[in-house]
Structure formats: structure tokens, C-alpha cells
Amino acid sequence: MKQSKRTPIAVFILTLVGLWLFVSAPSGVTEIKISTDTDIFALPNFNLDIAFVSGLAFAAQVVAFLGSVYFVVIRNHKTPRWVVILFAVALVFEILVGLFAGKTMTFTSLLQGSLALAVPLIFGSLAGVLSERVGVVNIAIEGQLLAGAFVSALVASLSDNLFAGLLGAIIAGALVAWVLAVFAIKYVVDQIIVGVVLNVLVVGLTNFIFSTLMVSNLPFFNQPPRFDKILIPLLGQIPVLGPVLFNQTLIVYLMYVVVAAVYIALFKTRWGLRVRAVGEYPKAADTVGINVFRTRYVSVIIGGALAGLGGSFFTLGQVGAFGKEMTNGAGYIALAALIFGRWNPIYAAFAALLFGFAENLQYGLAIIGSSVPSEFLLMLPYALTVVAVAGLVGKVTGPAASGKAYIKS
Amino acid sequence: MKRVLKEFTTGNALLSVLAVLASFIVGGILIAISSPEVQTTVTYIGARPADFFQALWNSVFGAYDAMFRGAVFNYKAHDGVQMIKPITETLAYATPITMAGLGLAVAFRSGLFNIGGTGQIIFGAMFAGWVAIYVDLPFYLHFPMAVLAGVIGGGLFGALVGFLKATTGANEVIVTIMFNYIAVLLLSYLLKTPVLQAPGSINPVSLPVHDSAKYWFFMGDQFRVHGGLIAMLIAVVFTWWLLNRSTLGFRFRALGHNPNAAKVAGINIGLTYVLVMGISGALAGLAGTSQVLGTEKFLTLGVAASFGFDAITVALLGRSNPWGVLVAGILFGGLRAGAVTMQANQNVPIDIVLVVQSMIVLFIAAPPLVRAIFRLKESKREVTA
Incomplete structure (x- = not known):
């Protein structure tokens, strides 16, 4: 079989972008600041010559392109993943150095902000993974996040207890997922329709209750406490990684655990095998005695609970008070991350981090007064997802039965 | 029109009506719970239950009465213009919703799920707006050119999706979904650059469109309803003809029924994907022209409002039948128009519309649920969404 030439073509086009960046690279340096005050040992700041770095990055892209051509055309083999990764890293690095030309890039704070933006995306994409792996398309991630954010703020304000707020968020997310599951599984309604509609329903309900109830007494209904950051000794003092990963709120630490747990549950347990079987070929799963309906309900609802938990990060983990439509499309970016991460919890988490980084870059650029329009950075997750589903960077295939209702005959 | 009547007298139409009714009941419950009077009177319901029921009636009836006055006929107004203004407002909202809904109906009938109404409306509005603002032509050329540009803009953006799917x-x-966000961000960018932003403005708005490119305001300037309404009716007839009478529409429906069979029958699947999405996007683009050349008169970030989503619900409620879409579009236009009055007069947040709308779709999509609520018997002729 002939290998598809899509990857070399895509790489070639993007290499032209790299060439253009190299040719138009301004002379000067970009200062990169890595260390923060809490580190055990300080790493020096270093200056990168823009033209030099761009040239190096462009050379790496050319190598990656030639490699891709070699593998596809001569060896008739798929482009190995490391070639694609080499290419992506080189291009991203070239863009970053160019964007911060003549300025200081505070690397650590850039990453910190990225993680903060990525947390709800990661929870949301896990919800999508759990749901789609069992065969139910979850467009309602946005609604689950928003419900979690709303209920956690309300419950934590009323009870003055953060953990009650977390519990409320989990229940709220699970509830939205339960409605999705009932309509998708019991009433066999098109899953995409239910998902889209649920998102709007949650927006309507939360806006309505916010405007009628919460606004009437904000200190009572909408002034929840917030989680404090917990600095983990030693780990938290490693340069770069410490402040980014180990000086975070409880929700973020929970997230690390949950990503690992979902991965293990899906790929290393009997339950996970059943979930994936139901998502790939429900009839076969049913034949061997797996309860398709129950497996679907359980997995979808657990997913919703996780998304609800992620929603609480908007309120209890960050700003505190709830605001109308505060999730602002995060659920759809989470959906993108899950597709970009190929329905794998760990890849999806990394995709979410990448999208968080792209989103955060605009703030970093705003601080240094860059003229690059933020819209294009914000477009990146969506554009990358289109590129991914169009199969330009390898074939992306979801679970076979995802989106199809199972009717027992 | 026979079809409309037939649709409404069969079981499915009854279910649609009941679904709408059930959703209004849910909305009523929310309105009642959130009413301060109801909340106060419920605390002494044992002592004076009449007060409670009075408050309950006042809140719910007051809200829906305000909605009626905002959407159909304002019997409390003092002059004729104000009295009939509500129904024209309803039609003004219904125009873009129905147009975009028709677009989605074409896609649904062909087995494609076009969630990109928002993006296609924006592209239509951008193309039409650009022609209407920056091109100088006599009106008999300018207006058709601007509308055509919008239709092409939406159509190309839709066709691109079909092209990606086909190839x-x-x-x-x-x-x-992703294209919706890309379109919103692109519009936001262009409204900050000289391409579309009004010179000297610091806000993301364009210059107003030329008068020669505007829709005909046939009821005068005090009404917001405009010639887009006529374009909408033409679009309904066109879509009906396309889907039910044309060869192309036959191909579309064949694709929707069974893509494999359609392929075996010699239909070029890839080309059909492009055409379906192109026409679907073109109708959404037409909705964009109705906004920018009629209702709004200039480009803003909110040009697509929530019409992209409304279109989905309208296409579902109308069961992807052009006449059904028209009825559903007018209903949702009325909801929108009425909610504005309801918010102003009764302090009921406009978001209640979102709740009612999404409940309608959920109920429509799950007939067994509606039957369970109203204790109806199972009907044999069942079509689920």
C-alpha cells in the first residue's frame, strides 16, 4: 500500500513558514529568564541571538522535512512520530524567540499561567475520553464545566466549606452527564444534539439563577473561599518545574492523580477493557456478557463528575466568585484537546497543556507590548484540531462506536 | 401549505405542540421560584394559602403576558404603531433564525451535521458588509451584489467543511465547531484593523453600510422588520423545491438515507458533500446579510448573536422540513422578542429563553418522555430526530 503523502506536504508548507520567519528575523537578542526566587539554585538568564536561533530551528525543520520525505517516499513507511515532534519543537521555538525579540521571556511564569489555563481543559478532556471511549460523544463538556463552576461557588459560599464546594461541583457535573446519558442511551437521541442543547441549557439555567438569586445577595451566595497554594517541599524548589508543577492548589494535585488514574483504569484494568470494548463494538461486548448500557452510564457519569471537578477550578481554584458564562468555550477546547490527544488521557492532557500555553502566550505578549494580534494565538487550538481531524499529521480515528446508540436486539 | 396542515394534524405535530407546552411549564416553574413575592408568601402558606397562589399566578401570568405583549400584540399600548410593533419584532428576529435554520435543515436531510451556523453567518455578514460599505454602486446593483457576496461568503465557508470531509x-x-471559533476570532481581528474597522473608531465596529445596499424597510423606519422577510420566504420555497422537487435534492436525501447505497447508485459522494455544505452555508450566509444589511446596519462582534444555535433548535423543531422550519423560526423569533419585554417589565432575566428553547429540543428529541409526561399512548408512526 502506498503511504499517504499528507504529512510531508504539511511539513513542507509549515517549513516555508519557518523559512519566512528566518528570513524576516530581526537582528538582536531574546533574553530568557528561567529562575525564580524560590529555587534551590539559580540558573543564569541567557541571551539568544534571534537570527542564529531561527537559522538553527529552520535547519532542523528542513532535516525533519527531508526525513519525512525519506520515510514516506523511499522507505514507504509512516513518518515516525519523533520526526514530527522534532519539527514541531523547532517551529514553536523559532516562533517564540521571534515573538519575544528584543524582550525578556520569563519562561517560568509563562508556564505557570499555561498550567492554570490548562487545568479545566485537562479535566474536561478526561471527561471526553471517558465518555467517547465508551461510545457516547460528549459535546456537553462545556456544560459540565460550567455547572461545576456554578455549583461549587454556590455551595462553598453557603457552607463556607471548600470540600463541600468540590463535592457539589462533582455532583453537578455528574448530573449533566447523567442527563446526557439518559437521552443518548435510553431515548436514543442523537448524542451531538443532546450535547449542544445541554450546553445551552446549563448556560440558561446558571445565568438565570445568577441574575435572580445570586445577584440579590452576593456576599451570601457568591463569595466562596479559595484554595491556597501548597508548596511541596524540595520538589517545589526545583528550577522551572518546581514553581510550575509543585506550588499549586489541591485541585491541581488532584488533577495529576486523576490523569494517571484514568489512564490506568482505561488501559490496565478489566473495567477499562470493557469500556473500550463497548466503545468499539458494543454488540460483541454484549454477546460476551458485558452490560453495555450500565457500562456506558457509569463511564459517562464518572467523566461528567471529573469535568464538574475541573469546573470548580474556575471558581475555588482561581477567581473565587462565579461569573456568567465564565467557562467561555473551555469545554470546546477540551474537546479539541481530546481529539488532538487521540482519545488517550495522557496525550489529551499534553494537548490541553499546549492549548493552555497558546492561550497564555497572548498575556505574555501583552505584557511586553507585542503587536502580534492575540486572535491568531487564540485560534491556534481550533486550527490545530482541524488540521488533526483532517489527518494532516497522521490519521486520527476515534472509538468506532462513538456517537452511535446501542439498540439491543 | 397542505403539507404544513398535514404535519400538524398527525401525531408528530401533536407531540411538538406538547413539547413546547411542557417547556413553557418548566419555564413557568423557574419564573415562579425566582419571584420574590412567591418566595415571601410561601413562608406563610399555611396561614394564608390564597396569598401564595395569588403571587404564583401573578408572577407566571405576568411574565407570559409580558411575553405575549412583546411578541404578538401589545394591547396595552396607546397607538397603533406600538400595538403592532411586537409582531414585527418577532418577524425581525425570525428572519435570520429561519434562514440559518433552513441551511441546517438541508444539511440534516443529507445526513450531515452542520453546527457551523455561527461561523457561516459571520462569514456571510463579513462579505456582505464589506461590499455594502466599501463598494460604491447604484442601488439596483449594490444591494444584489452585497446579498450575493454574503451568500457566497457563507457558502464558501460551508463548502470548505464539505471539501475537508470529502477529501x-x-x-x-x-x-x-472549530470553524465557529475561528470565524469569531477572525471577525474580532478584522474589526480591529482597517480592513473592517471604522476609521477613527477605537471600538470594534465598522462603518455603517451604504443606504443603496440595505434591505427595503417596507414598513418604514420605526419598524425593524425589513425586506429580509421576503428573502426568507423565497428561501423557504427554494429549500422546499430543492429538497423535494429537484434532482440535486434527491441526491442529497439519498446521501442522507444511506451513503453506501447512494455511492452504488452512481452519486458522486464527495461532490455532494461539498454542495450540501455549500448550500447550507449559503443559507446561513443569507442570514448574515439580513443582519448586516437590515437589522444591524453595520458590523459588530455580536452580528451572529445566538442565531447559529437557534438555527439548530429551529431545524430540529421543524423536523428539517422547510415549512416546519418557518413555523419554528417564527415561534423562536417570538420567544426572543417577547423575552426582551419580559425582562424589562417583569424582571425575568432573558436567559429564560435559553432554558425554554433547550427544553423544547430535548422534549422533541425524546417523544417517549413527552408521552410519559402527558400520559399518551405509544403511536406506531414514530420519527425520532
């Missing part, structure tokens, strides 16, 4: 197999749901 790479990309799932159209995902692509259209």
Missing part, C-alpha cells in the same frame, strides 16, 4: 474524511461536527 480527508474529517468529521464535520468537529470541523464546524
